[in-house]
Amino acid sequence: MIIGSVPYINCLPLTKHLNGTVIKLPPAELIHALNNGDIDVGLIPSFSIIKNNLKMHPDAGIIGCDGAVKSVGFFTRPYITNLSEIESLYLDKESLSSVHLAKIILKRFYGVSLYDLEFFHEDNREMADAQMLIGDKALFFNKPHYFYWDLGKLWKAETGHGFMFASWASKRDLTEAELNELCEAKQKGLAELDKIALEFEPEKRGLIHNYFTQNLRFEVNDNIKNGFKLYKECLAEYGYSEKDRKAA
Numbered sequence: 001m002i003i004g005s006v007p008y009i010n011c012l013p014l015t016k017h018l019n020g021t022v023i024k025l026p027p028a029e030l031i032h033a034l035n036n037g038d039i040d041v042g043l044i045p046s047f048s049i050i051k052n053n054l055k056m057h058p059d060a061g062i063i064g065c066d067g068a069v070k071s072v073g074f075f076t077r078p079y080i081t082n083l084s085e086i087e088s089l090y091l092d093k094e095s096l097s098s099v100h101l102a103k104i105i106l107k108r109f110y111g112v113s114l115y116d117l118e119f120f121h122e123d124n125r126e127m128a129d130a131q132m133l134i135g136d137k138a139l140f141f142n143k144p145h146y147f148y149w150d151l152g153k154l155w156k157a158e159t160g161h162g163f164m165f166a167s168w169a170s171k172r173d174l175t176e177a178e179l180n181e182l183c184e185a186k187q188k189g190l191a192e193l194d195k196i197a198l199e200f201e202p203e204k205r206g207l208i209h210n211y212f213t214q215n216l217r218f219e220v221n222d223n224i225k226n227g228f229k230l231y232k233e234c235l236a237e238y239g240y241s242e243k244d245r246k247a248a
Contacts, residue, residue: 001178004030004042006166008135009208010071011043012196013189013218014061014168019181026094027134027166034171041178044169045097047240050232057168060182064217064224066162069152071139071211072098076130076147083130083149084110088118090125095134097165101151102132104234109158139211140204152215161227162217190218 001020005011006027015022023039031048033039043063049056072095080086083106091099106112120128132151133141141148155163168182189196197209217224234240 001041001174001181002039004033004039004044006030006043006135008071009139009211010063010135010216013193013212013216014043014063014182014186015189016196017185017188019185028094028096034169040172041168041170041174041182043166045095045166046164046228046231047096047100047235049167049169050235052171054169054171055173057170057174057179057182058164058220060168060179061186061218062164062168062220062224063166064162064164064220065152065156065215066217066221066223067153067156068150068215069163069165070150070215071136072101072132072134072151072165073138073154074102074130074132074149074151075138075141075143076149077128078145078147080129080147082110084112086110086112086117086129088120088128088130090120090122090128090131092131092133092137095165098132098134098151100235100240101155101163101231103240104231104238105151105154105158107238108234109154139207155227159227159230160223161230162221162224163227163231164220164224167220186218 003018003020003022005015005022005024007024025033027045030042030044034042093099103114125131152163193212197205200208
């Protein structure tokens with residue numbers, strides 16, 4: 001079995017003990033690898049799972065949160081005191097789940113019309129009012145004078161639900177042996193979160209340990225299921241998951 005994962009710290013508890021071949025790609029690229037047959041299963045973003053009607057295997061592991069996630073959010077410049085004030089934005093398109101979550105939160109809870117926003121690219125993103133960053137870039141963002149708005153925390157505050165950023169998913173049914181490999185790797189990884197955190201530089205260990213144990217969720221619960229359902233409804237309401245639309 002060829003497995004697709006992401007090049008971020010958040011996947012380590014699920015992938016560290018996998019025996020098969022693991023290909024690491026940014027989240028948004030995993031769906032292309034799956035559709036091309038380059039991988040059999042991957043930690044696919046929720047948006048791509050919904051858009052492509054994939055077979056989910058959440059019991060084998062997810063990347064989610066039930067409150068603050070710490071590694072997905074807006075970093076705003078000092079003059080922004082409320083997200084409703086944003087007029088320009090950079091979106092990190094490595095994760096389409098996070099991009100569309102950001103759009104939903106701005107539109108649904110802050111009344112920000114996306115048509116009125118100026119969108120910036122990677123090379124000039126620091127000129128934007130806000131940058132939506134994901135993964136390790138967000139986790140270790142340490143530039144002064146920026147304020148962090150955690151998307152997991154915002155989603156929880158407004159909906160009462162958790163959020164699933166990605167789940168193991170595939171186009172075909174997985175065999176029992178393949179599912180068992182994913183489940184066993186998850187169980188082993190979750191049993192040694194302390195040990196995994198100790199593999200990093202001393203100054204990062206505390207942050208990563210808290211990230212694993214207090215922010216991330218690797219197993220689905222009812223709050224996350226309800227959040228996934230609402231996210232799916234929002235995508236349909238705003239037309240973000242229509243087949244003929246570009247993933248933007």
